[in-house]
Amino acid sequence: AQTVTQSQPEMSVQEAETVTLSCTYDTSESDYYLFWYKQPPSRQMILVIRQEAYKQQNATENRFSVNFQKAAKSFSLKISDSQLGDAAMYFCAYAGYGNKLVFGAGTILRVKS
Amino acid sequence: GAGVSQTPSNKVTEKGKYVELRCDPISGHTALYWYRQSLGQGPEFLIYFQGTGAADDSGLPNDRFFAVRPEGSVSTLKIQRTERGDSAVYLCASSLNGAGAGTDTQYFGPGTRLTVL
Numbered sequence: 001a002q003t004v005t006q007s008q009p010e011m012s013v014q015e016a017e018t019v020t021l022s023c024t025y026d027t028s029e030s031d032y033y034l035f036w037y038k039q040p041p042s043r044q045m046i047l048v049i050r051q052e053a054y055k056q057q058n059a060t061e062n063r064f065s066v067n068f069q070k071a072a073k074s075f076s077l078k079i080s081d082s083q084l085g086d087a088a089m090y091f092c093a094y095a096g097y098g099n100k101l102v103f104g105a106g107t108i109l110r111v112k113s
Numbered sequence: 114g115a116g117v118s119q120t121p122s123n124k125v126t127e128k129g130k131y132v133e134l135r136c137d138p139i140s141g142h143t144a145l146y147w148y149r150q151s152l153g154q155g156p157e158f159l160i161y162f163q164g165t166g167a168a169d170d171s172g173l174p175n176d177r178f179f180a181v182r183p184e185g186s187v188s189t190l191k192i193q194r195t196e197r198g199d200s201a202v203y204l205c206a207s208s209l210n211g212a213g214a215g216t217d218t219q220y221f222g223p224g225t226r227l228t229v230l
Binding site: 004006032033042043044045046047050052091093095096097098099100101102103104105106 | 156217
């Protein structure tokens with residue numbers, strides 16, 4: 001079975017600074033996708049970024065980028081120029097064959113002004 | 114609708130009671146998913162519908178949990194004989210065609226927080 005591990009329960013960053021959230025995963029599948037989702041206090045999960053495992057190039061979405069290390073099964077999220085609105089719970093998720101997402105336990109991100 | 118909606122937003126019930134949680138997916142989305150998020154954890158998959166049929170119910174924890182989607186749109190998650198361990202946020206998501214979680218983006222609702230006293 002696939003597993004996703006987020007080892008940082010909580011992180012803090014100063015506004016306008018950069019922060020990196022860590023994620024590792026385990027799978028025996030050869031083709032898969034990885035995601036970062038944001039969950040604000042409203043509870044509604046929002047897709048931040050998606051990475052296809054067969055693509056070597058790291059995905060980027062504006063201030064959000066990933067560092068995907070396939071051999072190490074590592075998938076970290078970098079948030080640049082952090083904003084107060086970035087404060088939320090962030091979940092790393094895996095999708096292999098099939099339709100379900102497998103989530104990590106989450107990292108709470110606090111942004112200090 | 115514009116997004117996935119779930120009702121009620123919060124539900125408090127007593128141990129042993131029956132509850133129904135409703136999900137209204139994005140219009141036109143044929144795939145619908147239920148996840149359960151316990152306190153301090155990430156969401157865990159419960160069940161996936163393609164149209165009216167449950168294509169994968171491998172995540173349902175036991176036979177007290179049941180879900181339906183009779184007309185291929187709205188879905189109801191039903192929990193019988195609730196237990197305190199059922200307390201969690203129940204999230205619903207929908208996607209366009211169920212082509213696979215990698216490419217077919219799942220859009221989540223705000224969830225229903227269930228508290229079993």
